[in-house]
Amino acid sequence: MKNGFFRGHGLGNDYVVMDPTELTFTLTPGKIRGICDRHWGLGSDGILALVPSKKADFGLRIYNPDGSEAEKSGNGLRIFARYLHATGKTKKRAFTVETKGGLVSIALHIDRHGDAAAATVEMGRATFQPSALPCTLSVDELIQQPIEAAGRALQFTGVSVGNPHCVIFKQAGETWTREELLALGPVLENHPLFPKRTNVQLAVPTGPKEIFILIWERGAGETQASGSSSCAAASAAVRLGLVKGPVTVKMPGGTLNIEVARDFSLTMKGPVAEVARGALSPSFVRTLR
Numbered sequence: 538m539k540n541g542f543f544r545g546h547g548l549g550n551d552y553v554v555m556d557p558t559e560l561t562f563t564l565t566p567g568k569i570r571g572i573c574d575r576h577w578g579l580g581s582d583g584i585l586a587l588v589p590s591k592k593a594d595f596g597l598r599i600y601n602p603d604g605s606e607a608e609k610s611g612n613g614l615r616i617f618a619r620y621l622h623a624t625g626k627t628k629k630r631a632f633t634v635e636t637k638g639g640l641v642s643i644a645l646h647i648d649r650h651g652d653a654a655a656a657t658v659e660m661g662r663a664t665f666q667p668s669a670l671p672c673t674l675s676v677d678e679l680i681q682q683p684i685e686a687a688g689r690a691l692q693f694t695g696v697s698v699g700n701p702h703c704v705i706f707k708q709a710g711e712t713w714t715r716e717e718l719l720a721l722g723p724v725l726e727n728h729p730l731f732p733k734r735t736n737v738q739l740a741v742p743t744g745p746k747e748i749f750i751l752i753w754e755r756g757a758g759e760t761q762a763s764g765s766s767s768c769a770a771a772s773a774a775v776r777l778g779l780v781k782g783p784v785t786v787k788m789p790g791g792t793l794n795i796e797v798a799r800d801f802s803l804t805m806k807g808p809v810a811e812v813a814r815g816a817l818s819p820s821f822v823r824t825l826r
């Protein structure tokens with residue numbers, strides 16, 4: 538379909554999927570911002586573009602609503618998997634996807650209606666090395682490093698799961714507020730320690746195998762859930778000895794299950810929903826800059 542789209546969400550983290558071969562325009566940063574605008578466009582936490590791959594069954598490019606490109610997205614990968622299944626682009630129940638943040642394997646869980654209602658994604662390995670995010674600190678690993686933001690002296694654990702994350706823990710029994718997220722999120726996202734910016738998680742252990750996180754996404758702001766954030770926060774919690782795996786990660790939008798192997802290989806399992814399919818109207822496309 539000309540200028541067609543598929544819209545889905547993972548725990549309230551919503552994406553629009555598009556096949557650039559069906560578009561009458563190129564997905565430039567300006568056009569991405571226009572489509573993702575919550576008032577003037579379709580509104581979305583990002584755009585997922587199907588691209589060819591020589592290494593995997595499918596290729597995926599991930600765009601943030603500010604027009605920047607992300608290397609990986611956990612919820613985005615589950616939504617992309619549902620799109621591939623729902624639109625008949627694959628008949629397989631397990632396949633591989635190449636992202637800029639590495640190659641992942643996905644297994645679909647089909648419900649009684651024949652829909653891919655959930656997916657398990659092998660998300661790759663977490664690393665705490667500064668060069669992977671990148672982060673300008675000269676340390677071997679970004680474990681509980683000091684950082685100042687919004688007038689507060691904090692400690693962060695830096696994790697790359699293909700894309701960069703800055704995880705800040707409070708102690709069990711304490712809580713993070715939304716006001717703290719809105720104050721700290723944008724400052725940490727754009728902190729000079731992170732030349733390519735970063736995703737931010739305000740985390741707290743809530744059980745021996747459970748954490749709660751609030752999320753500020755690079756290029757998107759506050760989101761209800763994030764798969765790569767869940768992987769990063771779970772890895773950090775295990776690395777710091779705060780919890781044991783598999784880790785249940787609770788977020789405002791719901792829960793993901795993250796297995797953290799001894800080598801920090803990550804497996805994410807969670808639900809995914811389709812919302813709509815349609816086409817951008819020609820008059821809207823003409824307004825995109």
Ligand SMILES: N[C@@H](CCC[C@H](N)C(=O)O)C(=O)O
Nearest residue numbers: 607610611612700763764765
């Ligand atoms: N919502 C995503 C993460 C999307 C990418 C992120 N904003 C970035 O720039 O790295 C997820 O579910 O992982």
